[in-house]
Amino acid sequence: MANAFPAAYLEAEIGGQVQQFALAPDRGLRIGRSEKNDVVLNDDLTSRGHAMIQQSGDGLYYVTDLGSSNGTFVNGNRISAPAMLRSADRVGIGHHEFIFHQPMLVDYPAPARSDGMESTNILFSQSLMTVLVADVRGFTGLSQRVDADTLSKLTGFLFRQTGKALQARGAWAQKYIGDAVMAVWLHQRREPELCDLIAVFEGIEQLARITGALQAHFGLAAPVRFGAGINTGWAALGNVGSIASSDYTALGETVNRAFRLESCTKGISRDLAIGQGTYDILKRAAPMDKYFAPVTVRLKGYEDETTVYAADFACLPALLGALREAPRFPHE
Numbered sequence: 143m144a145n146a147f148p149a150a151y152l153e154a155e156i157g158g159q160v161q162q163f164a165l166a167p168d169r170g171l172r173i174g175r176s177e178k179n180d181v182v183l184n185d186d187l188t189s190r191g192h193a194m195i196q197q198s199g200d201g202l203y204y205v206t207d208l209g210s211s212n213g214t215f216v217n218g219n220r221i222s223a224p225a226m227l228r229s230a231d232r233v234g235i236g237h238h239e240f241i242f243h244q245p246m247l248v249d250y251p252a253p254a255r256s257d258g259m260e261s262t263n264i265l266f267s268q269s270l271m272t273v274l275v276a277d278v279r280g281f282t283g284l285s286q287r288v289d290a291d292t293l294s295k296l297t298g299f300l301f302r303q304t305g306k307a308l309q310a311r312g313a314w315a316q317k318y319i320g321d322a323v324m325a326v327w328l329h330q331r332r333e334p335e336l337c338d339l340i341a342v343f344e345g346i347e348q349l350a351r352i353t354g355a356l357q358a359h360f361g362l363a364a365p366v367r368f369g370a371g372i373n374t375g376w377a378a379l380g381n382v383g384s385i386a387s388s389d390y391t392a393l394g395e396t397v398n399r400a401f402r403l404e405s406c407t408k409g410i411s412r413d414l415a416i417g418q419g420t421y422d423i424l425k426r427a428a429p430m431d432k433y434f435a436p437v438t439v440r441l442k443g444y445e446d447e448t449t450v451y452a453a454d455f456a457c458l459p460a461l462l463g464a465l466r467e468a469p470r471f472p473h474e
Contacts, residue, residue, distance in 0.1 A: 150203055150244040152195070152233070156183065163240075165203060170196035173235055174208070187212045187236035189302075195227070195242075203227045203244065209305045211298030212236065213318070220318065270329040271314075272342050272374045272420065273400035276304075276349055279367040279408070281321040287363065296360050297321070300352065307348035311341040324400070334374060336427050339420070340465050343458060346370055346414065350455040371403025373417035402441035403450060410437050412452040421451045427468035433457045 150165040163181055165171055173181040174192040183192075189210040197203050204224040207214035215234035216225045227233070233240040278284070278300075285293055304323055305316055313325040325345065329338055349368065356366040375396035396419075403415040416424075416434065424430050434451035441448060453461075 150197075150242070152181075152240040152242060154238055154240040156181075156238065165195060165197065167197045167201075170194045172208075173240075174210075183236060183238055185236035185238060188238070192235055193233075195233075203242065205233055209302055209309070210235075211302050270332065270334070270374075270376055271396065272327045272329070272334060272338065272372060273377070273397050274308075274313075274325045274327075274342060274345065274370060274372050275322060275400045275404040276325075276346070276368050276370040277322040277404050278353075279369060284362075284366065288360075292360060296356060296366075299359070300356065300366075303352045304349055307352065308345045311345045311348070312338075313345065322404075324397070334423055336465065336468065339423060339427075340462065342372060343462055343465070346372075346455070347458045347462065350413075350458065367413075369404055369407035369412075370414045371400050371405070371407065371416070372414070372420050373397075373400035373403055374419040374423060375399075375417075398443070399441070402443060406439050406441055406450060407452070410439065410450075410452055412437075413454045415450045415452050417450065418448075424465070428464040432464075433461045 149167075152163040152165065152171070154161060154163075163171060171181065172179040172191065172194050173183065173188075174190050175183055175185065175188045176190040179191065189208070189212070191208045192210040193205055193207050193214045195203055195205045204226055205214060205216060205221065206224045207221055213220040215221065215232075216227070217232050218234070227242045227244075229242060229244040231242045233242060288296070301318055301323065308316055308323075308325045312327060314328045315326045317324045327334075327338055327342055329335070349370070353366050353368050356362065357364065373396050377394035377396040399417055403417055407413060407415050415437075421430060421434065430451070434453045436449050437452045438447050438449055440446070441450075
């Protein structure tokens with residue numbers, strides 16, 4: 143008997159019935175709570191427009207999260223960028239799980255073997271990037287002061303608005319780790335252009351505004367605060383891991399230091415810390431000593447003391463004004 147479905151489809155139990163959803167090669171399949179979607183889920187953990195699955199030009203299918211509140215998962219791992227699907231992969235959306243089927247022969251990227259696991263390193267290269275890490279201050283205490291429903295709505299709202307703000311300012315990828323977010327801006331030249339750095343600091347300014355509005359929006363007893371670290375440098379970029387657990391992400395010293403910079407803001411009682419590479423680029427555009435103060439710290443995991451450049455979010459409007467008025471600096 144011939145298969146009633148085309149080369150690829152999704153299968154899920156919805157409303158107590160197993161259903162199958164055909165995937166067309168020429169249009170995406172949208173999944174969400176709104177009636178405008180191709181697959182409508184009556185699910186309080188599903189956003190109105192939650193995710194989309196579509197085929198690329200090489201016949202492979204990718205799932206993309208559309209800025210949902212609670213995330214889209216592939217084989218149990220939350221995705222932060224379009225993720226390639228292989229037959230039998232599980233796509234988690236809210237309370238529902240979809241099984242991806244592509245029974246016809248597909249030319250997947252050839253996997254490499256490592257310790258008995260199939261690798262999904264379809265891209266792994268060195269790229270110049272600026273990494274932003276932002277972390278909510280006192281999240282454990284906040285979770286103890288508010289009920290679980292309020293906390294869920296607050297974090298969903300925060301990450302949703304944060305995602306939109308960073309994406310609108312050119313962030314290539316975002317990754318959520320507990321109550322922290324990592325965003326990456328890729329630079330096309332061998333050093334960032336001034337507009338690249340402006341976009342990063344505009345993103346932080348927006349994060350400060352979003353976070354500053356949470357107290358009134360959710361009726362909290364105290365304001366919600368966050369700290370941030372920024373670092374610029376070369377890092378490895380790729381889809382790393384195994385079929386069972388893969389993630390398109392950035393790795394390396396530049397990323398690690400961005401996390402340590404954010405962490406050190408707690409000890410120095412400042413909102414923001416940036417690394418030497420970021421600072422050196424900024425000071426080519428305008429004097430930075432008005433906005434950043436050098437502070438000697440020992441970053442966690444590093445033996446030697448290092449100089450970071452610290453500031454508070456209150457300086458961001460003036461800093462951005464100076465950067466916008468600065469001439470574009472030449473590239474060698």
